[in-house]
Amino acid sequence: MTTPTLTKNQSLVFDVLTKAEAPLSAYTILDKLRDHGFRAPLQVYRALDKLLEYGVVHRLESINSFVACAHPDENCHSHGLVAFAICESCGQVIEFHDHEVDHRLMDWLKSQKFKAEKSTIEIRGHCASCAA
Amino acid sequence: MTTPTLTKNQSLVFDVLTKAEAPLSAYTILDKLRDHGFRAPLQVYRALDKLLEYGVVHRLESINSFVACAHPDENCHSHGLVAFAICESCGQVIEFHDHEVDHRLMDWLKSQKFKAEKSTIEIRGHCASCAA
DNA sequence: TCAATTGCGTTATGCTATAACGTGTGCGAT
DNA sequence: ATCGCACACGTTATAGCATAACGCAATTGA
Numbered sequence: 001m002t003t004p005t006l007t008k009n010q011s012l013v014f015d016v017l018t019k020a021e022a023p024l025s026a027y028t029i030l031d032k033l034r035d036h037g038f039r040a041p042l043q044v045y046r047a048l049d050k051l052l053e054y055g056v057v058h059r060l061e062s063i064n065s066f067v068a069c070a071h072p073d074e075n076c077h078s079h080g081l082v083a084f085a086i087c088e089s090c091g092q093v094i095e096f097h098d099h100e101v102d103h104r105l106m107d108w109l110k111s112q113k114f115k116a117e118k119s120t121i122e123i124r125g126h127c128a129s130c131a132a
Numbered sequence: 133m134t135t136p137t138l139t140k141n142q143s144l145v146f147d148v149l150t151k152a153e154a155p156l157s158a159y160t161i162l163d164k165l166r167d168h169g170f171r172a173p174l175q176v177y178r179a180l181d182k183l184l185e186y187g188v189v190h191r192l193e194s195i196n197s198f199v200a201c202a203h204p205d206e207n208c209h210s211h212g213l214v215a216f217a218i219c220e221s222c223g224q225v226i227e228f229h230d231h232e233v234d235h236r237l238m239d240w241l242k243s244q245k246f247k248a249e250k251s252t253i254e255i256r257g258h259c260a261s262c263a264a
Numbered sequence: 265t266c267a268a269t270t271g272c273g274t275t276a277t278g279c280t281a282t283a284a285c286g287t288g289t290g291c292g293a294t
Numbered sequence: 295a296t297c298g299c300a301c302a303c304g305t306t307a308t309a310g311c312a313t314a315a316c317g318c319a320a321t322t323g324a
Contacts, residue, residue, distance in 0.1 A: 061193045061194040061252065061254070062193040062250075062252045083237065083240075085241060085244060085246045085248070087246075088249070094244055094246065096240060098236060098237075098240065100232075100236050101233050101236050101237060104230060104232050104233050104236070105215065105230075105233060105253075105255065108215075108228060108230065109217060109255060109257075112217060112226055112259075112260065113259075113260035113263070114217045114219075114226065114255070114257055114258070114259055114260065114263075115257045115258045115259075115263040116217070116255045116256075116257040117220070117256055117257040117258070118194075118255070118256045118257070119253075119254070119255045119256070120193065120194045120252060120253070120254045120255075120256075121237075121251075121252070121253050122193070122251070122252045123237065123241060123246070123248045123250070123251045123252075124248075124249055124250045124251070124252075125241075125246055125247045125248040125249040125250070126246070126247045126249070127244075127245075127246055127247075128244065128245035128246065131245070131246075131247040
């Protein structure tokens with residue numbers, strides 16, 4: 001359950017995301033890595049697929065972007081649901097885990113006999129600094 | 133706060149969504165409406181924008197698709213958060229409102245001084261019928 | 265050694281969404 | 295009445311996001 005050693009491309013992509021202050025789109029990542037030899041979107045997407053699989057990166061569906069996990073040490077996949085608050089001004093993301101919400105949603109899904117596999121909880125709005 | 137009369141294009145798009153058994157992408161809607169004179173994506177997107185604004189249609193961010201609201205009578209915007217369970221086999225969507233989850237998330241956002249504006253809660257997996 | 269797996273690079277393509285322009289129509293204010 | 299405004303609409307073009315399909319190279323393990 002530990003994260004495998006990252007390949008060169010995976011490391012490059014992960015570094016870019018780690019240093020970024022906000023989520024990045026795949027194409028933005030591509031641009032930032034052109035100097036390192038990246039030429040095509042697929043190089044980014046393939047690295048992202050693995051990083052997502054390892055749980056060290058999250059995909060933000062509502063803004064088609066990617067962000068490094070806030071707790072790289074622990075394995076995010078073991079946390080159950082993850083929620084994100086995304087600031088539409090500065091782009092910053094706050095990651096959040098809550099067992100209450102988790103249980104409540106899971107109970108409901110169970111009552112519907114729905115077998116959950118992936119979840120997306122994203123709140124867009126304005127963070128403390130940006131909410132003028 | 134009542135829904136205005138729909139224009140021709142808005143009605144056409146809304147009808148297609150209402151009759152569909154699963155969420156549709158904007159381009160799928162476009163194809164279904166070519167016989168009614170639709171020729172360009174914008175005709176669909178513009179209608180969708182309004183329908184979303186009126187709260188009679190939801191956008192599913194995780195699958196880039198749109199679905200008619202499950203409670204066309206009430207105004208969905210007044211329900212607070214909405215959650216969706218999306219079956220990856222048959223495409224069917226179950227819409228869900230829960231005040232518990234709502235409050236819990238809102239409390240957390242408040243504690244972060246985050247001003248929420250739009251929310252997305254989507255669970256992908258397999259529905260009762262499809263979970264073999 | 266051979267086969268299977270995995271990562272990689274490249275080209276091409278498809279899907280999703282919006283920009284920018286112009287037209288027509290209804291409607292209230294002067 | 296007509297002017298101005300707001301709004302829906304139609305069209306063309308383009309931007310932005312994601313994957314298909316091909317082939318090569320390195321690694322591993324039977």
